[in-house]
Amino acid sequence: MDRFKIEGGRKLEGTVRISGAKNAALPAMAACLLTNEPVHLENIPHVRDIITMAKLLAHMRCRVGSPDIPPSSFTIQAETVSHAEAPYELVKTMRASVLTLGPLVARFGYARVSLPGGCAIGARPIDIHIQALEKLGAEITMEHGYVEARTKRLRGAEFRFPKITVTGTENVLTAAVLAEGETILENSALEPEVTDLAELLIKMGAKIEGVGTSTLRVHGVDRLHGATHTIIPDRIEAGTFLIAGAITGGELLLTNCEPAHLAAVIEKLKACGIDIRCEGGGKLRVRAAKKLVAGDVTTEEYPSFATDMQAQFMALATQANGVSHIRETIFENRFLHGSEMARMGANIVMDGNLAVVAGPTPLSGAPVTASDLRASAGLVLAGLVADNTTWIDRVYHIDRGYEQIEEKLRSVGARIERVTQP
Ligand code: EPU
Numbered sequence: 001m002d003r004f005k006i007e008g009g010r011k012l013e014g015t016v017r018i019s020g021a022k023n024a025a026l027p028a029m030a031a032c033l034l035t036n037e038p039v040h041l042e043n044i045p046h047v048r049d050i051i052t053m054a055k056l057l058a059h060m061r062c063r064v065g066s067p068d069i070p071p072s073s074f075t076i077q078a079e080t081v082s083h084a085e086a087p088y089e090l091v092k093t094m095r096a097s098v099l100t101l102g103p104l105v106a107r108f109g110y111a112r113v114s115l116p117g118g119c120a121i122g123a124r125p126i127d128i129h130i131q132a133l134e135k136l137g138a139e140i141t142m143e144h145g146y147v148e149a150r151t152k153r154l155r156g157a158e159f160r161f162p163k164i165t166v167t168g169t170e171n172v173l174t175a176a177v178l179a180e181g182e183t184i185l186e187n188s189a190l191e192p193e194v195t196d197l198a199e200l201l202i203k204m205g206a207k208i209e210g211v212g213t214s215t216l217r218v219h220g221v222d223r224l225h226g227a228t229h230t231i232i233p234d235r236i237e238a239g240t241f242l243i244a245g246a247i248t249g250g251e252l253l254l255t256n257c258e259p260a261h262l263a264a265v266i267e268k269l270k271a272c273g274i275d276i277r278c279e280g281g282g283k284l285r286v287r288a289a290k291k292l293v294a295g296d297v298t299t300e301e302y303p304s305f306a307t308d309m310q311a312q313f314m315a316l317a318t319q320a321n322g323v324s325h326i327r328e329t330i331f332e333n334r335f336l337h338g339s340e341m342a343r344m345g346a347n348i349v350m351d352g353n354l355a356v357v358a359g360p361t362p363l364s365g366a367p368v369t370a371s372d373l374r375a376s377a378g379l380v381l382a383g384l385v386a387d388n389t390t391w392i393d394r395v396y397h398i399d400r401g402y403e404q405i406e407e408k409l410r411s412v413g414a415r416i417e418r419v420t421q422p
């Protein structure tokens with residue numbers, strides 16, 4: 001199992017190219033199941049979840065080709081899918097496998113997908129995905145840990161999401177595009193990854209109105225065709241590097257990003273005293289604060305502050321002057337990194353969904369354990385400012401969603417290495 005060894009205390013300076021968004025690439029890859037023609041996707045990050053999705057599509061007998069190693073583009077052709085099943089072995093390593101349910105049942109009238117279990121950050125049920133697909137006419141049964149969906153053809157319907165769900169919106173949207181008649185989805189997620197998916201679907205021939213709003217109106221079509229699409233930049237990777245530049249007292253230029261998708265994060269970091277400038281052409285420059293001050297953050301759905309940036313903000317708060325209040329409203333158990341940061345000397349008191357961080361506190365290098373993808377990113381940031389050596393265990397979590405993080409950090413001056421244990 002790999003670990004990271006970080007020698008903290010170095011200012012990060014230089015340029016970092018932001019990769020494509022994992023959470024936009026995954027639904028885009030699943031959407032390739034909707035047509036027998038090839039779909040070409042560009043700006044795909046080389047991360048473990050993408051490899052898992054590629055394996056899953058190959059398991060379903062899709063042709064998945066990538067001209068580059070590591071992949072930054074994929075051509076996926078689901079000409080025949082002889083195996084409309086997402087097995088437990090793959091779903092247990094990546095719950096986004098559930099994104100194949102909607103497209104499979106819409107195109108083939110049948111899908112069998114292992115139920116994802118809970119994960120380190122919360123229970124994460126898929127009851128709303130199922131309710132919506134039932135509303136579209138799918139007959140759904142659950143047996144032996146699998147969801148089975150069957151239909152002759154899905155029918156358009158009106159559905160209001162009782163709670164905003166990102167992959168729920170994506171799953172149902174990719175089903176509705178091939179349903180007969182009109183579907184109206186209310187209280188849909190507004191995340192840029194949903195909009196990116198809708199834009200790909202429109203290129204494939206889908207008829208969708210209201211893209212970028214919470215009401216999506218879909219006129220189902222009989223078939224979709226191939227398309228070429230470039231995945232949006234990863235706003236969470238960009239936000240993580242903004243904090244990396246600021247927390248280490250350095251200066252970074254981030255290229256290939258979409259500042260509009262980071263508005264809430266940029267606003268919050270500026271309020272903490274960090275100098276962030278949009279330089280046009282997808283570039284963001286971050287310079288350390290003259291005096292870093294505490295800030296309060298509540299995670300909420302887009303366009304508010306993303307839960308996927310909460311752990312990284314907590315690392316920053318340990319170095320800020322004053323008391324920061326961090327409230328997590330999306331997932332019920334997303335503070336495990338807080339206990340690890342406390343082991344490094346941070347002053348963090350957690351009570352339910354509220355973490356109160358008093359700073360600044362010097363962090364001292366320690367062995368810590370990553371519990372999920374974004375927690376790992378928070379711990380890497382803490383390690384970059386800690387004295388001596390920080391060892392981070394279970395970095396397979398970070399490999400799920402950050403492309404070459406240690407290479408990118410090293411290229412701007414961090415001392416971080418991957419140590420592979422036999
Ligand atoms: N929820 C339900 N029932 C459902 C669906 C969701 O109760 O049927 C609840 C969840 O348990 C949670 C809330 O609704 O409390 C919101 O969850 P959502 O469905 O929006 O999350 P998700 O779609 O499973 C995606 C991202 C996550 C990100 C969240 C929130 C992907 C592949 N995953 O998850 O990303 O944290 O939206 O923005 O897009 C990550 O990249 O590290 C990550 C966890």
